[in-house]
Amino acid sequence: MSEWQLETKNLSVGYHGKAMIHDIALGIGKGEIVTLIGPNGAGKSTILKSLFKQLRLVAGTVWIGGADVAQMSYKELSTRMAVMLTERVRTELMTCREIVATGRYPYTGRMGLLTAEDEEIVQNAMEIMRVEDLADKDFNRISDGQRQRILLSRAFCQQPGIIVLDEPTAYLDIRYKLELLDILRHMAREKQITVVMSLHEIDLAQKISDKVICVRGDTIFRCGPPEEIFRDEEVRWLYDLGEDAYDVSFGSVELPRPEGEPEVFVIAGGGSGIPVYRKLQREGVPFCTGILDPGDVDCRLARHLAARVITEKPFCAIRDATLREALEAMRRCRRVIDAGAPVGECNRRITELIEAAKKDGLLETAGEEYR
Amino acid sequence: MNAESKTSAWMTDRLKARSRYLLILLLLAAAFFALAVVNIYSGSVTITPEEVFGVLFRRMGEETAQYRIIWQIRLPRIFLSALLGGALALSGFLLQTFFRNPIAGPYVLGISSGAKMVVALVMINFLERYREVSSSVLILAALFGSLLVTGFILLLSRRLRQMPILLIAGIMVGYICTAVTDFIVTFADDSDIVNLHNWSLGSFSSVGWSNVHTAFWIVSAAFLLTFLLSKPIGAFQMGEAYAQSVGVNIRLLRIAVILLSSILTACVTAFAGPISFVGIAVPFLIKKILRTAKPIIVIPTLFLGGAVFCMLCDLIARTAFAPTELNVSTVTAVFGAPIVILIMLKKHQEY
Numbered sequence: 001m002s003e004w005q006l007e008t009k010n011l012s013v014g015y016h017g018k019a020m021i022h023d024i025a026l027g028i029g030k031g032e033i034v035t036l037i038g039p040n041g042a043g044k045s046t047i048l049k050s051l052f053k054q055l056r057l058v059a060g061t062v063w064i065g066g067a068d069v070a071q072m073s074y075k076e077l078s079t080r081m082a083v084m085l086t087e088r089v090r091t092e093l094m095t096c097r098e099i100v101a102t103g104r105y106p107y108t109g110r111m112g113l114l115t116a117e118d119e120e121i122v123q124n125a126m127e128i129m130r131v132e133d134l135a136d137k138d139f140n141r142i143s144d145g146q147r148q149r150i151l152l153s154r155a156f157c158q159q160p161g162i163i164v165l166d167e168p169t170a171y172l173d174i175r176y177k178l179e180l181l182d183i184l185r186h187m188a189r190e191k192q193i194t195v196v197m198s199l200h201e202i203d204l205a206q207k208i209s210d211k212v213i214c215v216r217g218d219t220i221f222r223c224g225p226p227e228e229i230f231r232d233e234e235v236r237w238l239y240d241l242g243e244d245a246y247d248v249s250f251g252s253v254e255l256p257r258p259e260g261e262p263e264v265f266v267i268a269g270g271g272s273g274i275p276v277y278r279k280l281q282r283e284g285v286p287f288c289t290g291i292l293d294p295g296d297v298d299c300r301l302a303r304h305l306a307a308r309v310i311t312e313k314p315f316c317a318i319r320d321a322t323l324r325e326a327l328e329a330m331r332r333c334r335r336v337i338d339a340g341a342p343v344g345e346c347n348r349r350i351t352e353l354i355e356a357a358k359k360d361g362l363l364e365t366a367g368e369e370y371r
Numbered sequence: 372m373n374a375e376s377k378t379s380a381w382m383t384d385r386l387k388a389r390s391r392y393l394l395i396l397l398l399l400a401a402a403f404f405a406l407a408v409v410n411i412y413s414g415s416v417t418i419t420p421e422e423v424f425g426v427l428f429r430r431m432g433e434e435t436a437q438y439r440i441i442w443q444i445r446l447p448r449i450f451l452s453a454l455l456g457g458a459l460a461l462s463g464f465l466l467q468t469f470f471r472n473p474i475a476g477p478y479v480l481g482i483s484s485g486a487k488m489v490v491a492l493v494m495i496n497f498l499e500r501y502r503e504v505s506s507s508v509l510i511l512a513a514l515f516g517s518l519l520v521t522g523f524i525l526l527l528s529r530r531l532r533q534m535p536i537l538l539i540a541g542i543m544v545g546y547i548c549t550a551v552t553d554f555i556v557t558f559a560d561d562s563d564i565v566n567l568h569n570w571s572l573g574s575f576s577s578v579g580w581s582n583v584h585t586a587f588w589i590v591s592a593a594f595l596l597t598f599l600l601s602k603p604i605g606a607f608q609m610g611e612a613y614a615q616s617v618g619v620n621i622r623l624l625r626i627a628v629i630l631l632s633s634i635l636t637a638c639v640t641a642f643a644g645p646i647s648f649v650g651i652a653v654p655f656l657i658k659k660i661l662r663t664a665k666p667i668i669v670i671p672t673l674f675l676g677g678a679v680f681c682m683l684c685d686l687i688a689r690t691a692f693a694p695t696e697l698n699v700s701t702v703t704a705v706f707g708a709p710i711v712i713l714i715m716l717k718k719h720q721e722y
Contacts, residue, residue, distance in 0.1 A: 098665070106617055110599070
């Protein structure tokens, strides 16, 4: 018996016997959440489809609980693995309860009639996903978020050891995304169900996954805990992003910074600069900002957006040299914006910057438009 | 509401649904018997109720014309229209499930016309040589024709992923087959043409008991098999991938569904010629009134519904312009085509 719930070795997947991605070796434990990330068309779906036998394997083996999937009938597989696909399901005159009940298929008799026990499991699954109020509604007449939860209840009804989900968050707004992932985490932790899915939102993948698998190219394959995977350079490489486009601590991506010599100097700090930076970036105005502490949240964003960032050493009072540098940079700009940074021991001398700008008649105060 | 009262609430809901299914089945059964009775009475020769009763239950007056009319013309015709009506509805339902489209049907996809073409070919050849064609030869010919077209449509469906285009392709195939049939008819002996022409337009007339027997066995076997496939067909309604994920053997199911629908279409075409729109209209109406698409309920109900629909259409065909008899297909088209338009409007609204 293998220690892994799901294991692959030398796995090659692709269409019509042609391998798109080869040498996939995975080991996924019971109750783990594993996420596939990677650019569009990288083959995330191809890998998932191969796992649940919708695609024939090009080479290699997949084991579930130590048993070779290739030797398994679809019926056998269906009691171990449930799926949720990305394409929309179109049904005819089916209530949500009926959809959920289709998950009981592997357990019902010749004619597919539900026993009292089956009914109870169906009811239970809907209660866990908090969709019991939708039970008698037509599946075509509920929202996308509700539909995903119904399909998840259906998968849960199948009582599988593993649930495979192909982009479960597609079509969902941010609230439903969070709700869905929360439910998945609950299933993995409390019910010890292994979750394997593909996600587009790398920030969410970072937050929910025990393991992350990067899919790009044909042989390149990276797999590990999110701490290892989510480094700036790894993510940038995976998605072919430009420099500074991805920030690991924000888990977010940024549009490219405006090019050119700084035209505006922003006096910021303590988060006050963020709305100003964003506005300038939207307007395509290159800017310079300072004087910031390197750990300041303004500084983190400014590194992605600003043409130039003037910083002091961490938690040190602003020194003469730094102030001089900032003054020089400021005098080369046409405008100066005071973002309204809070002033304390360390950055007391930005007031000198503000005074200098006032004297030159360049100072504007960030008004309502930035709040 | 607490959990228990909730549970009992949907239990009562389901009980209500089940009683509705039963009521609909009973109403259809009542319509079936009523139509059977009306069909026995109506026709160019008037027969009194006493005579009908005597002929049917006491087998009185075996030498009389009334006896022959009832036993040799009207009764077999009633049975055949019922059986073939059920068969058409069932084959329509199977094709709609297979192609996941509510306007798929044996006639629209050209399968009926394919069967018709091969039957016409075989008929002409056999009539020239042996002056007679057995029903089993006709059925085999029709089956060959329907499988031929179905196979072609399946090949196309691999290339044409979009359903509307596939349907248009089916209609075109149907036209080609009809053209070939017309060609054959044009060059056939005069003596055969009358028969062939009547048949190729669709009619339940001129059948004997032996045909009814053959049709009965084929149709009931196909019905039973389809009913036994209720469970996988139900899973298939959510799409192929989901069906497979719960353990359905998709390849086997596809083959079974195609074979069953082809056999049913072939049987209808061999005995009554191509009959249009029943396969689309009846499943649609039945699902509408049942308010469900669950195969285990829909399959028996639509079979009965198809029987009732065809008996009604045949009654209209025989009596509306008596003594002139219409083709059944003319009548079914009048009722069926508007329903197809309705379905398309409804689908259009949904998207």
